[in-house]
Amino acid sequence: MNTILPRIKFDFPNYKKTLRYCFYTMRRPLDGFWDLIHEKRGSLAAANTIVLVTVIVEVLRAVLTNFQFINTRMETFNGWFTAGAVILPIFLWCVANWSLTTLFDGKGHISYIYMGTAYALVPMVLINAFLIPISHVITFDEGGIYWVLTSIGILWSTLLLLCAMKQIHDYSFAKTILTSISTIAAIGIMLFIFILFFAVISDGFAYFYSIFQEAMYRFRTG
Secondary structure, eight states: OOOSSOOOOOOHHHHHHHHHHHHHHHHSHHHHHHHHHHTOOOOHHHHHHHHHHHHHHHHHHHHHSOTTTOOOOTTTOOHHHHHHHHHHHHHHHHHHHHHHHTTTTOOOOHHHHHHHHHHHTHHHHHHHHHHHHHTTTSOGGGHHHHHHHHHHHHHHHHHHHHHHHHHHHTOOHHHHHHHHHHHHHHHHHHHHHHHHHHHHHHHHHHHHHHHHHHHHHHHHHO
């Protein structure tokens, strides 16, 4: 029987190929991120997988890392909050970067920015996953190893992110750094507007709720 809905086929071999490509972008970021977009070597499915793995690693890192390095209070720990702490910055970065680069002749679509951002996370994810068992082997006096590796992961991913934005938007390094700093500033403005909006909504709700309570009190006593 024919169906009205089209059949959606998942190209698993291509998915594996685009997912493995993240290791190439780690080693040769300029060529890697150029081909990621212009030669279609990356995919949104692989990018989503990397982000999902990032969330899982961050949750496991908070729960399983030796308390000498990360002391998580399990009675107040919230995995959804940890997941949001990963996904929200990625979302804000993509939206802010896309919004700014459209004003500065950027050539990247928001899907390209998302893919480049996700692929840039790989070194940090791999190092953080490696540090979970390592934290139970080294002592606190050897903690410098832990923090050095953590810093290497953050720095490596930051450099990859800059390379990704450069190749995606076809910018010079100077313009890439300028737009990246502007993107961070835009994220701060977006957060400020959101907090201000939330505060206004909360105050308005509290005001009308107090009026409702006063009306109900007068109705009962009148």
